Amino acid sequence: MSDEPRGGAGSVPAVVQGPALLEVRDLQVSFKLERSTIYAVQGLSLGVRAGERVGVVGESGSGKSVSALSVMRMVPSPGRITGGEIVFEGRDLLRVSQGAMRAVRGSQIGLIPQNPLTSLNPVITIESHFHEVLSLHLGLNKHQASERAVDLLRSVGIPDPAKRVHEYPHRLSGGQRQRVIIALAIACEPRLLIADEPTTALDVTIQAQILELIDGLVERLDLGAILITHNLGIVAGHCDRVVVMYAGRVMEAATVLDLFDRPSHPYTVGLLRCVPRLTATRERVFAAIPGLPPQVTKLTKGCPFAPRCERATDQCRTETPPLEEIAPAHWTACWNPVESAEKIAS
Amino acid sequence: MSNGPVQAVEERDVALPGAPLLEVDGLVVHYRVRGSGKFFRSHETVHAVDGVSLSIASRETLGLVGESGCGKSTTGRTVLYLERPTAGMIRFRGQDLSKLGASDLKALRRHMQIVFQDPIGALNPRHTVGQLIGEPLKIHHLVPRGQRRQRVQELLELVGLPADAVSRFPHEFSGGQCQRIAIARSLAVEPSLIVLDEPVSALDVSIQAQILQLLTALQDRLGLSYLFIAHDLAVVGEMSDRVAVMYLGKVVELADRDSLYARPYHPYTQALFSAVPIPDPRLSRAKRRIVVAGEVPSSLAPPSGCRFRTRCPMAQELCGTEEPPLQAVADGHLVACHFAEEAVLRDPFGTPVTALVSEMGRSA
Numbered sequence: 001m002s003d004e005p006r007g008g009a010g011s012v013p014a015v016v017q018g019p020a021l022l023e024v025r026d027l028q029v030s031f032k033l034e035r036s037t038i039y040a041v042q043g044l045s046l047g048v049r050a051g052e053r054v055g056v057v058g059e060s061g062s063g064k065s066v067s068a069l070s071v072m073r074m075v076p077s078p079g080r081i082t083g084g085e086i087v088f089e090g091r092d093l094l095r096v097s098q099g100a101m102r103a104v105r106g107s108q109i110g111l112i113p114q115n116p117l118t119s120l121n122p123v124i125t126i127e128s129h130f131h132e133v134l135s136l137h138l139g140l141n142k143h144q145a146s147e148r149a150v151d152l153l154r155s156v157g158i159p160d161p162a163k164r165v166h167e168y169p170h171r172l173s174g175g176q177r178q179r180v181i182i183a184l185a186i187a188c189e190p191r192l193l194i195a196d197e198p199t200t201a202l203d204v205t206i207q208a209q210i211l212e213l214i215d216g217l218v219e220r221l222d223l224g225a226i227l228i229t230h231n232l233g234i235v236a237g238h239c240d241r242v243v244v245m246y247a248g249r250v251m252e253a254a255t256v257l258d259l260f261d262r263p264s265h266p267y268t269v270g271l272l273r274c275v276p277r278l279t280a281t282r283e284r285v286f287a288a289i290p291g292l293p294p295q296v297t298k299l300t301k302g303c304p305f306a307p308r309c310e311r312a313t314d315q316c317r318t319e320t321p322p323l324e325e326i327a328p329a330h331w332t333a334c335w336n337p338v339e340s341a342e343k344i345a346s
Numbered sequence: 347m348s349n350g351p352v353q354a355v356e357e358r359d360v361a362l363p364g365a366p367l368l369e370v371d372g373l374v375v376h377y378r379v380r381g382s383g384k385f386f387r388s389h390e391t392v393h394a395v396d397g398v399s400l401s402i403a404s405r406e407t408l409g410l411v412g413e414s415g416c417g418k419s420t421t422g423r424t425v426l427y428l429e430r431p432t433a434g435m436i437r438f439r440g441q442d443l444s445k446l447g448a449s450d451l452k453a454l455r456r457h458m459q460i461v462f463q464d465p466i467g468a469l470n471p472r473h474t475v476g477q478l479i480g481e482p483l484k485i486h487h488l489v490p491r492g493q494r495r496q497r498v499q500e501l502l503e504l505v506g507l508p509a510d511a512v513s514r515f516p517h518e519f520s521g522g523q524c525q526r527i528a529i530a531r532s533l534a535v536e537p538s539l540i541v542l543d544e545p546v547s548a549l550d551v552s553i554q555a556q557i558l559q560l561l562t563a564l565q566d567r568l569g570l571s572y573l574f575i576a577h578d579l580a581v582v583g584e585m586s587d588r589v590a591v592m593y594l595g596k597v598v599e600l601a602d603r604d605s606l607y608a609r610p611y612h613p614y615t616q617a618l619f620s621a622v623p624i625p626d627p628r629l630s631r632a633k634r635r636i637v638v639a640g641e642v643p644s645s646l647a648p649p650s651g652c653r654f655r656t657r658c659p660m661a662q663e664l665c666g667t668e669e670p671p672l673q674a675v676a677d678g679h680l681v682a683c684h685f686a687e688e689a690v691l692r693d694p695f696g697t698p699v700t701a702l703v704s705e706m707g708r709s710a
Contacts, residue, residue, distance in 0.1 A: 006535075026612070059550035059551070059553075073663075131661040166465075173641050183487050203413035203642075204413065204577065204579075204618060204622055205413065205618065205621045205638045206413075206641065207621065207623075207639075208620075208621040208637040209639075210638050211623075212637055230550065230551065231552075231623060232625045233622065233623025233624055233630070234623045235625075235690060236626055236627040236629075237625065237630035237631065238623075239621050239626065241402045256627045257627055257628070258628060260625070260627050270552065271551065271552065272523055272625070274551045274554070274555045275551060275582060276551075276554070276578060276580035276581045277580055277624075277625060278579060278580050278583060278607065278622060278624070279580075279583065279584075279607070280604070280607060280608055281604050281607075281608075282583060282584060282586075282603050282604060283584065284562055284584055284585075286555040286556075286558045286559045287555055288553075288554075288555035288556040289558055290556075291554075292520050292523075292553070293552075
């Protein structure tokens, strides 16, 4: 088992310079309900290069999962993508036909959904899951698909794959099911992997195993990866760049090091302060962000974080701050960004 | 605030000089389940909790950590006698719970409450917040009907909810606010012990901190004791005075909070610490991290001897044949491992982060 983080122990994460794989520009997604409309994503822009792991962090309702599903054009009804571009390997996915999109899903873009316990079909064997994917996208026959399934299961670390492949999902533990799902996601050698909270349902020791597996795949297959999570600890250890979302908007985007060393958006600073840390002695102090995240049912002017922000001014409440590049590759949407001098005093 | 909980504390402390509030000795909870077999149905036993001994002093927080299926929630529920133990003794304020009749037990339950993980699921959606918080007052005949509404208002204020919440329904509140309602409901009967079963794991980080703040403030103000059950080592570390680590129904390590976090002895505890994602990119990449292999074995047939031996890199023959007892390795630090001293030296899962943090702090 490789336990070294990429680049070896002690190294800092490098900026990945591979070719651009995915470019999301000004994505808008809204859910039209009977009496109101929820503006789930308002102007998300994000790029992923080959070999790069981009983390999307945010709290529940920040629009991070919807963004991920948008890339696959899988936003559940009544949600609709109302604007923007999703350019994947030079093609705008919002302009291709349903049929062409079906060829992209699962074959060029792999999805690892949140809940491994409900994402496999309980009435068919693991093998049948692979048959479906491999015959649809690669045109393999049953025999070839079975062989490939065993190889794939072995590559994601399932013990005794030749036997396990004939079993039904309920016979596997949560961690093993997530491994099967990862094997399915990479079955057709996709270029991009989207992992939507891949470890939220798992225990910490299993979480560590799964994250290590994903890291290894990204490196070995030179994939681009989008890792959706609410856990800044996972971002710190397993991403190269980060996008922080709040109320459907990007608050800050930076390399992992910049984000943790020089967070500039007050929301990011608040979030970093809130993260429970392992400390040598007990401090019994909890930094919290007062108030609650908003439900975005109106398109309003102003920063969505302003009501909870201690730095908010009148400008914050009336004008939406644009996402501006404050340092190379470091973007923030704030009228009064936190200067590096007044770093997180934790 | 004539009926305020603040006042109640004083008399409670007088009633209990010195002795621990809660004592659990050799607690065993087994479930019999139907096994396989076509003609003769065999029975199998789920070893949910297998010989757990704990104690909680007045105003103390005992943390209980472990992965899913380790028996921490079952322990929490059984301590309140919501679940009958298969064997073992639970003594609350010096009274053996197994000797109590139904009505005595009900009376005693007033002093021990529980807050569940899923705050929205724990509240009846058809009751108003006023009814929800007022119900325990009614059941235990604590406050005359005329004053009940006022008492509910006081409790709402105590947990930081607006007074107009009384006539609203749970669905009108967010997860964090529902957890506040659940806390208010448990506080209504002025308990001395609250079992907090993963009280913040369903909440977002910014809200988590708000609830943890509330819980510590309430503890200081009302002199409560907590059994704090969670899987997040960082959260448990900030909340607890002492921490017990469970694995497959057994306590593998039990120590003062600082002692455990500075130097975990049991290889499983070390593995748990090593697996926690560190919110610091440099530290998490600098750390020699060895991920523990394999998964938790089935609790239907736990391994013989030490239950962690199937995943332990240091396991030897002795571990399979003899169960390690929970022994003191330092003052107030108990470990169930045959090779505890060696495990600290060999450090099979990498230095605990806390040591790294303090080291980095020194060099900075």
